[in-house]
Amino acid sequence: MRLGLRQKYALTILGSLLLVIFALSGILVLEARRSARRLAESGAEVAGSNLLEAYKKRGEGLIKFLAQDLTNPLYHYDMQSILAVTSIVRGQEGILYVYVYDPEGRIVHDGTREISSLNRILDDEISRKAAGSRQMLVQTAANVLDVSAPIRLADQFLGGVRIGISLDSIHSDISKMSELLDDIRSRSVRKNAVIIAGFSLAILILAVPVTILIGRNLSNPIELLSRLARQIGAGDYQTRISLKRTDELGELAGAFNVMAQNLRETTVSKQYMDDILRAMTDVLIVTDARLTILSVNRATSELLGYPEEALAGQPFSRVLPGDARLTQEDLAAALRKAPILGLEMELQSRNGKRFPVLFSAQAMQTGDGGARNFVCVARDITERKNLEGMVLQSEKMSAVGQLAAGVAHEINNPLGAILGFAQGMARRTPPGDPNEFSVKSIEREAIRCKNLVQNLLAYSRASKEPPAPISLNQCVLRALSLVESQANLTGVTIVQDLAEDLPGILGVANHIEQVVVNLAGNSLDAMPGGGALKVSTLLESPEGNGQVRLDVEDTGSGIPPDILNRVFEPFFTTKDPGKGTGLGLAMIYEIVQKHQGTIDVRSDPGKSTVFTLRFPALPPS
Ligand SMILES: Nc1ncnc2c1ncn2[C@@H]1O[C@H](COP(=O)(O)OP(=O)(O)OP(=O)(O)O)[C@@H](O)[C@H]1O
Ligand SMILES: [Mg+2]
Numbered sequence: 001m002r003l004g005l006r007q008k009y010a011l012t013i014l015g016s017l018l019l020v021i022f023a024l025s026g027i028l029v030l031e032a033r034r035s036a037r038r039l040a041e042s043g044a045e046v047a048g049s050n051l052l053e054a055y056k057k058r059g060e061g062l063i064k065f066l067a068q069d070l071t072n073p074l075y076h077y078d079m080q081s082i083l084a085v086t087s088i089v090r091g092q093e094g095i096l097y098v099y100v101y102d103p104e105g106r107i108v109h110d111g112t113r114e115i116s117s118l119n120r121i122l123d124d125e126i127s128r129k130a131a132g133s134r135q136m137l138v139q140t141a142a143n144v145l146d147v148s149a150p151i152r153l154a155d156q157f158l159g160g161v162r163i164g165i166s167l168d169s170i171h172s173d174i175s176k177m178s179e180l181l182d183d184i185r186s187r188s189v190r191k192n193a194v195i196i197a198g199f200s201l202a203i204l205i206l207a208v209p210v211t212i213l214i215g216r217n218l219s220n221p222i223e224l225l226s227r228l229a230r231q232i233g234a235g236d237y238q239t240r241i242s243l244k245r246t247d248e249l250g251e252l253a254g255a256f257n258v259m260a261q262n263l264r265e266t267t268v269s270k271q272y273m274d275d276i277l278r279a280m281t282d283v284l285i286v287t288d289a290r291l292t293i294l295s296v297n298r299a300t301s302e303l304l305g306y307p308e309e310a311l312a313g314q315p316f317s318r319v320l321p322g323d324a325r326l327t328q329e330d331l332a333a334a335l336r337k338a339p340i341l342g343l344e345m346e347l348q349s350r351n352g353k354r355f356p357v358l359f360s361a362q363a364m365q366t367g368d369g370g371a372r373n374f375v376c377v378a379r380d381i382t383e384r385k386n387l388e389g390m391v392l393q394s395e396k397m398s399a400v401g402q403l404a405a406g407v408a409h410e411i412n413n414p415l416g417a418i419l420g421f422a423q424g425m426a427r428r429t430p431p432g433d434p435n436e437f438s439v440k441s442i443e444r445e446a447i448r449c450k451n452l453v454q455n456l457l458a459y460s461r462a463s464k465e466p467p468a469p470i471s472l473n474q475c476v477l478r479a480l481s482l483v484e485s486q487a488n489l490t491g492v493t494i495v496q497d498l499a500e501d502l503p504g505i506l507g508v509a510n511h512i513e514q515v516v517v518n519l520a521g522n523s524l525d526a527m528p529g530g531g532a533l534k535v536s537t538l539l540e541s542p543e544g545n546g547q548v549r550l551d552v553e554d555t556g557s558g559i560p561p562d563i564l565n566r567v568f569e570p571f572f573t574t575k576d577p578g579k580g581t582g583l584g585l586a587m588i589y590e591i592v593q594k595h596q597g598t599i600d601v602r603s604d605p606g607k608s609t610v611f612t613l614r615f616p617a618l619p620p621s
Contacts (some may be wrong), residue, residue: 006219013211014204021200025193032192036265038183043181048174052145052167056138059147059165062089063136066161067149070100074151074158079109086111087165096144096164100151103159105131123164128164133524143167221249228256235271238265283347283357283378286364291316291332294373303380305350316376322350335361335374347378357384387564400570400586406452415453419446467595469504469618472512472537472548479516480535483524491530492523492554499538503617505548507595515591518584519552519611525575526609528558539617551610558605 003011066089071080086098090111104125107120122128126139132147132159139146148162224241231239237260243253277284277297284297293311301308304319305591311318317328326334326345334340339362346354364373422443429439443529472532480494487494507513516535523533534553539546559567566572568589573582592599597615 003611004219009218010208011216012209013214017204017207017211017454021203024195028196029189029193033185033189036188039181039185043177047177048170051135051170051173052140053146055165055167056169059138059145059163060136062092062095062145062159062163063149065089066098066163067136067151068099071151071153071158074100075110075153077108079115082109083111084112088162094169096166097162098164099162100161101131103157108159127162131143131160132319133160136354140167143171154183200283218249221245221253225253225256228260232256232260232263237261250364268301270468270527283376284378285311285316285319285376285378287316287374287376289332289336289372289374290445291328291335291374293318303349303355304347319347321346321354335363336539339363344381356381363492381454396570396586411449411453413448415449419443419450422446454521465508465510467506467508470507470509470512472550472615473498473502475509475512476516476535476537476550478509479513479520482513482517483520486524487520487533490524492527493532495532495534497534499536499539502537502539502548503620505595505615507615511591512595515613516550516552518588522555522584523552523554525580525610526558527554531555540614547614548617550613550615552613553608553610558607558609559601559603560605561603564601564603568599 005273027053034372066085069085070082072078073085082100086100086109089095090098098109099107099117100111100120101107105121106227107115107117107122109115110117122131124144125566126141126456130137130146133148134150136147136149139148143166145165146162147165148160150160151158200381221243224243228241240257241253243250245253280297281299283300285300286296288294293314293316296306296311298308300306300311304311315328316331317324320326320328324346326343331340339360341360343359345357345359347357348354359376359378361374364375422439425435426439426443427595429436457593476498480496502617520533522536527533532555534551536553537550538549540549541547562617563572563574568585569582570586571582573580573588575582589599592615595615597613600612601609602612602613603609
């Protein structure tokens with residue numbers, strides 16, 4: 001069982017108190033017992049000596065009486081009278097013997113009728129002293145009080161008389177008294193013990209609540225302090241305690257508060273760090289020294305399509321494309337030497353999509369001085385790359401535009417003369433004339449060239465024609481009517497799927513028609529053996545800022561992935577020399593951009609290609 005501070009404190013105080021009480025009570029009881037015994041002993045002593053004194057007095061009285069009453073009988077050796085006197089004494093209770101003796105100490109009479117010890121001289125110490133003494137003598141031995149006195153007649157020493165008084169009764173009296181005193185003593189000891197026990201109990205009863213109060217007073221603030229410490233340990237640095245005390249506990253509480261405040265100011269909580277990492281939009285990957293992933297942030301899992309936990313423990317190569325320029329080992333080796341800053345590379349998502357990123361990584365010393373970890377940060381630069389591509393495209397287009405403008409300008413005048421003369425000659429050539437076919441051909445090709453040159457001029461220069469609300473569907477219909485005959489020739493079916501009530505767009509109809517013609521032309525080129533050309537329009541997100549969408553889809557040869565991002569480059573063509581200029585899609589790109597639109601291409605090589613164009617829809621008028 002775990003005891004709290006308060007219980008321990010109370011137990012200690014009460015235990016010590018009990019010990020002191022027991023010790024004190026023991027000492028008091030012992031002392032009382034000892035003094036009672038002493039009292040009893042001295043009482044018995046006093047009583048004993050008083051009794052002895054009384055016995056002596058009795059003995060002296062008796063001996064005086066005997067010495068006096070025996071004087072004459074002894075002088076006359078009147079045995080009868082001696083017997084008469086001595087028998088009076090001899091018959092008394094407690095008298096052990098009576099001896100009457102002559103000057104030599106020889107026993108003359110012993111108080112008995114037969115006088116059994118007549119003429120005996122007693123040789124013991126007491127007898128000798130008694131016989132030798134010329135004065136009254138009181139002697140004590142074992143259980144006898146011996147009293148003797150000389151018997152004189154005038155100056156004549158006739159002998160003496162001795163009596164022995166039994167002291168047995170004294171002893172029995174003394175022991176009786178002792179018993180009485182003992183009884184008194186033990187009763188007083190018991191009484192004392194009861195008083196002491198009662199007193200101790202009273203102290204204990206008083207001590208229990210006092211101890212509990214003191215314990216509470218001591219342990220409550222400690223409990224508060226320990227709760228505060230636990231809260232601080234759990235990362236709650238807001239908590240404070242207020243102890244209105246001026247002692248050490250009060251000081252401790254103050255110190256705790258200061259500590260919590262300091263911690264709050266200096267410690268970055270785990271939650272705070274997590275929030276920062278969560279809010280980061282860049283990819284953050286922490287790896288160990290061998291580039292095994294330890295943890296990733298949410299942006300990483302969102303970009304790469306892995307759950308956050310799924311990447312922990314995986315090698316870094318898991319997020320690199322299979323054909324990455326730098327392998328995991330290359331990166332680890334580079335990082336061991338120096339940090340990597342702003343390296344352009346690619347990361348690959350779970351479903352194989354590649355992301356251009358700006359990659360930086362740095363070694364991080366772990367707190368325990370153990371192996372170094374690496375912190376890798378990667379910024380997705382897909383957007384930037386796209387913009388760069390668009391800028392590049394625009395630059396190329398403007399270069400082409402200048403070139404085309406120059407060339408068109410130079411060709412325009414001579415072409416005008418050729419067309420003028422060809423038309424004049426055609427008018428003058430009668431039907432059936434052998435030159436008729438040649439002249440008509442010159443006129444037709446010259447017209448085609450003029451159109452081309454004018455288109456070139458139109459795309460390269462800022463178009464003179466101002467943009468106006470136009471219908472995409474009508475542009476599509478007009479453009480398709482131009483390619484229809486060619487489609488019939490090559491066995492291509494044209495499918496139209498045009499949305500009704502399509503909002504208008506702001507643009508130049510002529511240019512949009514050129515776009516459709518060019519896209520359809522490319523599709524026909526891609527389907528020499530026939531196929532289907534589907535042209536559809538629709539309105540996207542009609543509630544918000546709507547977009548009018550145009551899809552041109554064919555079942556042709558498709559575009560291999562490695563050239564997919566190059567098809568919009570000026571002069572990029574896969575067609576034989578003389579057959580394609582590589583300008584078609586470049587011009588389309590330019591026109592779409594001028595109309596604030598976008599163009600995307602998807603292709604399944606060998607199966608299909610689809611170009612998707614989007615233009616801002618005009619609000620319904
Ligand atoms: N629908 C398509 N199917 C297959 N490949 C296409 C398609 N559209 C374009 N391409 C490819 O893109 C290249 C560039 O097309 P672009 O229209 O710019 O030039 P071009 O058609 O080659 O020449 P031009 O348009 O001057 O006749 C083409 O050579 C072709 O390889
Ligand atoms: Mg083309």
